[in-house]
Amino acid sequence: METFALSSLEPGCKGRVKHLLTEGRMRRRLQDIGLIEGTGVECLFRAFGGETSAYLIRGAVIALRAEDGNTVLVEPV
Helix, strand or coil, X not given: CCCEEHHHCCCCCEEEEEEXXXXXXXXXXXXXXXXXXCCEEEEEEECCCCCEEEXXXXXXXXXXXXXXXXXXXXXXX
């Protein structure tokens, strides 16, 4: 299955985390908010300009900058 960056997931679409492309503190932060391999993610909203998006991750709504979302690879569900 093809993978793509979380930040390219359109509002209303769902994906599953496949891989994190970052290391160190940011990797740990993403894991702490639930972005671990196999986790389902739904894009709820993208702010005007696309710099920030809101995602439903394990029952919580989390906002991420596009810069951070680009480091999370997901596959479509």
